[in-house]
Amino acid sequence: MNELRMLLEAIEGDAALAAAERFRERIEALDRLDAYLPLIDRADTELARRMQDACAQLEALNAALYRRIREDIRADHDGGRVLERFTDVDVLQAYGQDYDHLDELVAGVLQLPEPTLPTRELGAEMVFYQPTPARHVFAMIARSGLEEGDALVDLGAGLGHVPLLAAICTRTRAVGIELEPAYVACATQAASALGLANAAFLQQDARDADFAIGTVFYLYTPFRGTILREVLDRLRHEAMCRDIRICTFGPCTPVVAQEDWLVADVAPQTDRVVVFRRQIAQS
Template sequence: MMISDLQTDIEALQGNTALWNETNFEKRIEALDDLEFIIDRIEALLQLDSPPVELFPLKQCAQTIKSQLEAINVALFARLRAAIRSGRCQGVALLDLIKTYAGSGLISSQPTNSVVGYSNLDVFTNSFFFLEILPTATLKREPEMVFYQKTPTQIILELVAKANLTNQDVFYDLGSGLGHVCVLVNLLTGTTAKGIEIEPAYCSYATICASDLNLSNVVFICEDARIANYSDGTVFFLYTPFVGQILQEVLNKLQVISWDRPIRLFSYGPCTAYIAQQSWLTSTGQVNDYLYELGEFRSRPTN
């Protein structure tokens, strides 16, 4: 890339006033990616022996635009968190806002067999969590326990749309990680949401973020899902938190709950195929071959 190309790109970003419009979040994310690439490129050129002097003001200019655009997002997220905290931005209002700012991923994404890519929806909803530094796991996982990976926001929105949760429900995310699923489910539906997570560092991150948002009906319990008590649950979600014997033990616990009253299960990732084989469950969604598609099950009536 020539210096003149870099200059043209920077000027184009500088002159694009739409980026300064707060609702153009997705365009701003793209622009910030471009700026990062441009700055990296300039820095590489600055490593050359006797680099061209015009690179210094170019780098300065790119960094200034980047800081200005980042500041718009920081202010937007702070205001959004304050609105959530005060209860002014929840339910349908929040869903509309998420779609307005970051909804393009909802249209383009298709079920897939490879791990779903994250979209701007994730960048947007991650901002509800004010702790930016992600915790490091402290426990050694057993081989059947799966490492942390966040459910894509698109899938959480699909879950919310399909589950028709009411305030009679108690929603559980088994293996709740950093708490994104419970927080979003509660914000969008008002339903009590509880997470069971074995890793204390994840659980305390989730608890701090939920309490920052004033979410009194979101609870994270630091326990092994094989031991924890979730007998008050009506709707359960599992993003393949464990496999093999552990998954079967947890499914057995859920089956026992279903002897008392019907329960529903949603799943994501490789565990769906295993869950689909449980004779006490019936699939309410379309079962097809996509690994990374939301699975939907309900317990069969017991006599």
């Protein structure tokens, strides 16, 4: 318990830990305290109280930060820039499929409700939902060059993290296409609570969606096999008529990279965002 006492002394003695920009350190401190929870001797009431007080203080500071950012977003102030300010790593070079402090920040700001409706059974070519790690969403927003005239379409949007963050951080219209009604309901509720008029969610099969509305399409491997093939064929048809960008993350990236009508902005890898643009035919 000496290590725990030293940790508590460091937390209690660091007044600057209350600063908004120290969010990452607060999350790391909470994680470390949480690791000691199963080990603490409940008979040591003084140590247990100090640990409880430290956690409550850190969580209160984070809750206040989430509240301020949400208020800025609703007031159409700089909530998006505040979020981006916490990407203290170079998200343009983000790798890996693990989650980090940015996901805690995004969860606290978006406050997505838990799905309450029954969920559909996954089809044979559907992929179990998990959200894109937040740093990769920020990387996609930056590297795809999203701007006010664009429309981002997230194919298999899940609970809507990508469209919601794109709508917060840019003036882009962001649309989430999702088959699961419970996820669509949660994402729509979150967008409404934040006053995001530029975010919308549609309960649709991606194969039936109106691709004409999009200029940038995002896929975090929501499906595979013949479904992915059909979606790529439809995207190719759109690309023959106009310039579009296709952003991928996860196992679908190597499949998309094999399309001879697309060129990637970086060497395609499954653990980073790749932005594909239409391959210009050489005369």
